Amino acid sequence: xxxxxxxxxxxxxxxxxxxxxxxxxxxxxxxxxxxxxxxxxxxxxxxxxxxxxxxxxxxxxxxxxxxxxxxxxxxxxxxxxxxxxxxxxxxxxxxxxxxxxxxxxxxxxxxxxxxxxxxxxxxxxxxxxxxxxxxxxxxxxxxxxxxxxxxxxxxxxxxxxxxxxxxxxxxxxxxxxxxxxxxxxxxxxxxxxxxxxxxxxxxxxxxxxxxxxxxxxxxxxxxxxxxxxxxxxxxxxxxxxxxxxxxxxxxxxxxxxxxxxxxxxxxxxxxxxxxxxxxxxxxxxxxxxxxxxxxxxxxxxxxxxxxxxxxxxxxxxxxxxxxxxxxxxxxxxxxxxxxxxxxxxxxxxxxxxxxxxxxxxxxxxxxxxxxxxxxxxxxxxxxxxxxxxxxxxxxxxxxxxxxxxxxxxxxxxxxxxxxxxxxxxxxxxxxxxxxxxxxxxxxxxxxxxxxxxxxxxxxxxxxxxxxxxxxxxxxxxxxxxxxxxxxxxxxxxxxxxxxxxxxxxxxxxxxxxxx
Amino acid sequence: xxxxxxxxxxxxxxxxxxxxxxxxxxxxxxxxxxxxxxxxxxxxxxxxxxxxxxxxxxxxxxxxxxxxxxxxxxxxxxxxxxxxxxxxxxxxxxxxxxxxxxxxxxxx
Numbered sequence: 187x188x189x190x191x192x193x194x195x196x197x198x199x200x201x202x203x204x205x206x207x208x209x210x211x212x213x214x215x216x217x218x219x220x221x222x223x224x225x226x227x228x229x230x231x232x233x234x235x236x237x238x239x240x241x242x243x244x245x246x247x248x249x250x251x252x253x254x255x256x257x258x259x260x261x262x263x264x265x266x267x268x269x270x271x272x273x274x275x276x277x278x279x280x281x282x283x284x285x286x287x288x289x290x291x292x293x294x295x296x297x298x299x300x301x302x303x304x305x306x307x308x309x310x311x312x313x314x315x316x317x318x319x320x321x322x323x324x325x326x327x328x329x330x331x332x333x334x335x336x337x338x339x340x341x342x343x344x345x346x347x348x349x350x351x352x353x354x355x356x357x358x359x360x361x362x363x364x365x366x367x368x369x370x371x372x373x374x375x376x377x378x379x380x381x382x383x384x385x386x387x388x389x390x391x392x393x394x395x396x397x398x399x400x401x402x403x404x405x406x407x408x409x410x411x412x413x414x415x416x417x418x419x420x421x422x423x424x425x426x427x428x429x430x431x432x433x434x435x436x437x438x439x440x441x442x443x444x445x446x447x448x449x450x451x452x453x454x455x456x457x458x459x460x461x462x463x464x465x466x467x468x469x470x471x472x473x474x475x476x477x478x479x480x481x482x483x484x485x486x487x488x489x490x491x492x493x494x495x496x497x498x499x500x501x502x503x504x505x506x507x508x509x510x511x512x513x514x515x516x517x518x519x520x521x522x523x524x525x526x527x528x529x530x531x532x533x534x535x536x537x538x539x540x541x542x543x544x545x546x547x548x549x550x551x552x553x554x555x556x557x558x559x560x561x562x563x564x565x566x567x568x569x570x571x572x573x574x575x576x577x578x579x580x581x582x583x584x585x586x587x588x589x590x591x592x593x594x595x596x597x598x599x600x601x602x603x604x605x606x607x608x609x610x611x612x613x614x615x616x617x618x619x620x621x622x623x624x625x626x627x628x629x630x631x632x633x634x635x636x637x638x639x640x641x642x643x644x645x646x647x648x649x650x651x652x653x654x655x656x657x658x659x660x661x662x663x664x665x666x667x668x669x670x671x672x673x674x675x676x677x678x679x680x681x682x683x684x685x686x687x688x689x690x691x692x693x694x695x696x697x698x699x700x701x
Numbered sequence: 702x703x704x705x706x707x708x709x710x711x712x713x714x715x716x717x718x719x720x721x722x723x724x725x726x727x728x729x730x731x732x733x734x735x736x737x738x739x740x741x742x743x744x745x746x747x748x749x750x751x752x753x754x755x756x757x758x759x760x761x762x763x764x765x766x767x768x769x770x771x772x773x774x775x776x777x778x779x780x781x782x783x784x785x786x787x788x789x790x791x792x793x794x795x796x797x798x799x800x801x802x803x804x805x806x807x808x809x
Contacts, residue, residue, distance in 0.1 A: 389774055390801055391748035408728055467711070467723050492726060516729060517714045517721035523728070549716040555735035589717070621717035 203241045203258045207282030223278040230423045231267035238265040245291045250322040260291040264299040269430045275303035278313035285317035293330025300337040307436035309346040315353030338365035343537040345436045351376040371402035371412040372422045410490040432498035441505035447480040456670045462611050464587045470510045477674050491523035496531040502678050507535035510545035521552040522565040529568035536576035544597040547586040567700040573601040579684035584608040599663045605680040608655035608664045619649040743806040745799045749773030
């Protein structure tokens with residue numbers, strides 16, 4: 187055979203393989219409003235940057251007539267490419283081939299590209315669209331999942347791992363995304379659950395649709411399994427591209443610097459946004475926008491536990507991670523969900539060399555039987571753990587309320603914040619004046635001829651004496667009380683000064699966080 | 702999950718005796734108020750069928766006695782008495798389908 191005929195044989199083989207499940211299956215995929223696996227990779231990566239591997243890998247299963255079945259690429263596409271010039275390893279399950287079911291070779295292709303990502307120290311992106319385990323392959327398919335989970339865990343904190351749910355992802359399959367750093371979902375397309383509606387109906391008699399049980403909205407707002415929610419696959423890819431621009435390739439690098447830009451202070455004017463009365467709400471995201479470059483704040487988990495706000499932004503061209511109490515939602519109180527949300531983000535930033543900027547304005551922890559029984563003690567402890575453990579530069583700005591345990595938890599001086607700034611409106615105290623006065627002066631109030639008048643007077647006294655930043659400043663727990671308008675200047679300076687921060691904790695295998 | 706900049710519905714949330722003006726989340730609104738369990742009631746922990754009843758009303762039972770068998774998911778689940786006492790009322794019949802958390806037995 188001549189080289190030419192060998193080459194044309196290769197071309198033919200490639201042409202067959204890239205057909206995936208064939209035109210009928212592709213039509214079905216399109217009818218569901220979904221792109222094909224290959225289209226997804228092409229739309230996400232920089233133009234002409236995708237290089238595919240293992241196109242000819244196929245299953246070797248024999249049972250249940252599997253030996254007669256030819257599954258191109260074994261239902262998954264793997265390769266490398268670039269996003270905004272950042273190198274990435276990527277895989278996309280191909281639902282048109284045997285429903286994207288995961289067999290031994292399918293898993294082997296995934297673990298192979300994962301091993302690549304770890305060796306090359308580049309981010310890993312997994313696009314999930316699969317009916318689940320390939321039942322015909324039995325325990326081999328379970329083995330495949332297990333090998334993936336192990337690698338997800340080993341890679342955690344070394345390279346960024348991104349999961350994109352663009353179809354069903356059910357049963358054991360959900361645990362790979364759950365082990366990764368960021369999960370993206372798309373309305374009407376993503377479905378995630380451990381046990382589906384049918385099993386729930388038979389076992390518990392509860393009727394629920396797939397969408398209500400584990401659709402994109404539910405995962406983004408109620409369960410918190412997802413970090414980003416999009417209306418379309420294209421919007422989802424744009425979000426991924428944006429995220430990749432903010433994070434470093436691996437844990438030995440810093441995120442790429444960008445040209446410095448001033449915030450849009452006309453639109454986000456602290457004087458106008460910020461009410462000094464601690465009982466009045468405002469959107470803390472506008473304060474973040476008043477501080478960061480170009481007022482461009484990329485929020486993570488926008489819909490879940492909205493009483494705390496987390497996300498990436500740049501200050502003087504450098505990526506920082508913002509953590510901020512949100513007085514607009516549940517008064518910004520900490521609870522089970524918001525503690526989980528913040529703690530995980532803090533650990534992400536610390537692992538990937540992203541400095542943390544914390545904005546504090548919270549009344550404390552959310553009261554309630556449901557909270558106590560859901561374990562607000564161990565969940566709340568996660569924030570303390572994450573901040574104490576974090577070794578990146580930690581800058582805290584106390585805007586208004588910093589009461590009780592909430593004050594300690596929100597990256598206080600005591601958890602080794604590098605810089606704690608307070609606005610003159612800050613109230614650093616064990617609790618709000620009303621609550622404190624009622625306890626401290628209970629006897630005097632109760633025994634007074636006019637209890638209401640005495641209460642009012644005592645509240646005012648307490649407010650004057652303790653509801654300010656100066657008591658904490660007198661003890662050195664606050665490094666500087668600052669003019670709110672100068673916050674950005676102070677944060678930039680703090681970031682510059684802490685650029686060589688190098689903290690090494692005590693030697694240990696690993697801590698035992700209150701998971 | 703539309704952009705919620707306008708038409709926010711504000712509520713007052715009491716934390717440590719201070720009332721804050723704020724909005725509530727869907728999840729917060731959905732939370733169920735705590736209901737104290739009546740120790741005299743025995744509830745079904747899973748939906749299924751009562752396939753046998755081993756007790757009679759007004760009779761005494763001992764802690765650990767098997768009161769009923771509730772079949773669910775092909776498993777015969779024993780409903781066991783958590784203490785010594787007298788049965789006041791049996792609220793289900795043999796062969797009856799029961800829901801989750803349905804009251805099966807009342808103790809005196």
